[in-house]
Amino acid sequence: MPEETERDCLFCRIQAGDIPSDPVAQDDLTYAFRDINPVAPVHVLVVPRQHVGHLGAVEPDHAPLVAAMVRTTQVVAAQEGVADDGYRVVINVGRHGGMTVDHLHFHVIGGRPLRWPPE
Numbered sequence: 001m002p003e004e005t006e007r008d009c010l011f012c013r014i015q016a017g018d019i020p021s022d023p024v025a026q027d028d029l030t031y032a033f034r035d036i037n038p039v040a041p042v043h044v045l046v047v048p049r050q051h052v053g054h055l056g057a058v059e060p061d062h063a064p065l066v067a068a069m070v071r072t073t074q075v076v077a078a079q080e081g082v083a084d085d086g087y088r089v090v091i092n093v094g095r096h097g098g099m100t101v102d103h104l105h106f107h108v109i110g111g112r113p114l115r116w117p118p119e
């Protein structure tokens with residue numbers, strides 16, 4: 001496992017293929033796979049291959065990685081057929097944000113109308 005991944009991190013292990021997942025899209029910097037507990041017809045997680053703990057740990061050096069996450073999100077939306085009707089991208093941060101896996105990830109959620117504000 002490359003140095004920038006963490007042995008005990010669920011999403012590091014998923015992106016490396018050590019734990020099975022249902023892939024949707026990927027490139028050199030990112031991996032997108034279906035959420036195990038979907039909240040909508042489309043619920044895909046987009047993660048950087050490199051371990052970044054959460055949004056607050058993103059640094060200027062991560063710019064290419066964040067851009068790749070945005071690009072992969074666009075690809076996921078197009079492939080899943082939600083680009084035209086619209087979808088939501090969610091980043092949970094910390095305890096109040098509801099983060100449960102400590103590896104930066106975008107939730108890409110769609111396939112039905114979504115209420116606002118959330119909860």
Ligand code: 5GP
Pocket residue numbers: 010021022033034035036037038045091092098099100101102
């Ligand atoms: P968070 O709550 O950290 O923003 O989101 C973590 C997401 O990871 C949750 O939506 C949860 O359903 C999903 N998840 C947790 N464990 C697994 C797993 O083993 N495989 C997949 N595909 N998704 C997972």
Ligand code: ZN
Pocket residue numbers: 005006009010011012013050051052102103
């Ligand atoms: Zn990780």
